[in-house]
Amino acid sequence: MTNAYSDGSVILWDTSRPGHPVQTTVTKIDNHPVEQAAISADRRLAATASMESSGIDPNMPKPAPPGGVWISRYRITLTDISDPKHPKALATVHADLAPEGRNPPRLRMVTLSPDGRTLAAPGGYITNGHLLLWDLTDPAHPQQIATPATEQGDPVSFSPDGNTLLTWMGDLRSGELWDVHHPTSGRALPLPANSILSPDWRTAVSPGSAAGMAVLWDTADLQRPHRLANLTGLPAYPTGAAFSNDGTLSLRTGDGTVTLWDVSDPGNPLHIATLPVRDADAQDLSFSPDGLALATGTGATTLWDLSALHRLRADPTLQACAMTGGGLSTEEWPRYITEIPYRKTC
16 A cells, blocks of 8 residues: 655555554655655556646647636656665656646546556646656656547556556546557547446446446456446445455445445355445545455545455355354254255354
8 A cells, every 4th residue: 555645755555464554665755745656566666746836827838818827737756666765766757737627736646557667647738638648668768658639537547468548538428448559549438437447457337327326347348348237235326446356346335335345256246245434535445456455535544454354255164164163963954954954064
C-alpha cells in the first residue's frame, strides 16, 4: 500500500499481515505536497505529481478568454526507489490543467502500466483535456507519445500486457480502447458506463439498471462482452468497485456499504461478506496484490484483514469442523440427515 503526503514524501507499507501493517519505506521525493502517486509493480519506480504553480496565464497558445486562463501546472517526478533509503530523481514531465466549470484545476490521477514502461496523466487546456502518455522505456529520458484524441475522464487503466489503454469520456458514458504505441484512433468499448475491469481484463462489473443491483460481464473478447450474472440485494446503487487478483470483488454502494463477492466463477457469484463500513465519503477501494487485505477510505485509510475469509473459501469443511468441534456422530446423523447414509465429515 502507498500513501502520499503533503510534506512531499511517499510511504510504502507491508500489508502481508493486514492487522499489523508495517511501514517499510519513507521516501522524500518532493518539496511540494504530493497529490497523486503511482508505484510500479516491481516497486522500483515511483511517479508522483505535485502542483508547481497556479495562476492566470494570459499567453496561452490557443484562443483564450480575455484576461487569460487560470492554469495549474503539475510536475510529475519519476524517481528510482529501488533503494528506498536513497531515492534517485530520474526525470520530470509536466501537465497543465485548466478549471472544469467552477472547480479549481486539480490533477486526479497518475497511472503506470503494469510493466512500468508507460505513464498516463491528464492533459489540460493546451491539449483540450486529452490524455498525456509517456514512454518510460528509459525512465531517465521519458518520451511523450502521441496524445489519444479523446477527452480524458476517470478512470484510466492499462491492459495486463501494458499495450492497450482504456479511457472513459469525461461523463463516463462511453469507454474507448487505445493502442498505447500508436494511439491515433480508439475502438469503442461496448460496456455500460462506470464499468470496472478485473486485473486480467476477462471480467467486468457495472451498475445495474435498478438500484440494489450490479452486473458481471464476460470480457474475454472486449469487442463482444456478454452478460454473466446479476449481483442483487445491494443496499443502494453501486458507486464503486475493485477486483482482487484471486477472484474477490468489492462493491461500494451509495450509502457507504462495502460488500464482498466471490467471483472466481463469475457465472455463479457468491456474496461472502458485508463490511461494517458506513462512510459515504470512503470512496477508494484497493486490494493488496495477494488479496489478503482491502484498503477503503479517502484521506484516512482503513485496512481490512481478509485472511480468515480466504481460509474459509480455501477449505470450508476444515473451517466448519474447527468451529463445531467435529462432525456428526453415527447416533446424531439419522436425527438430522435421513436421505444420505452416514459418512465421516471431519
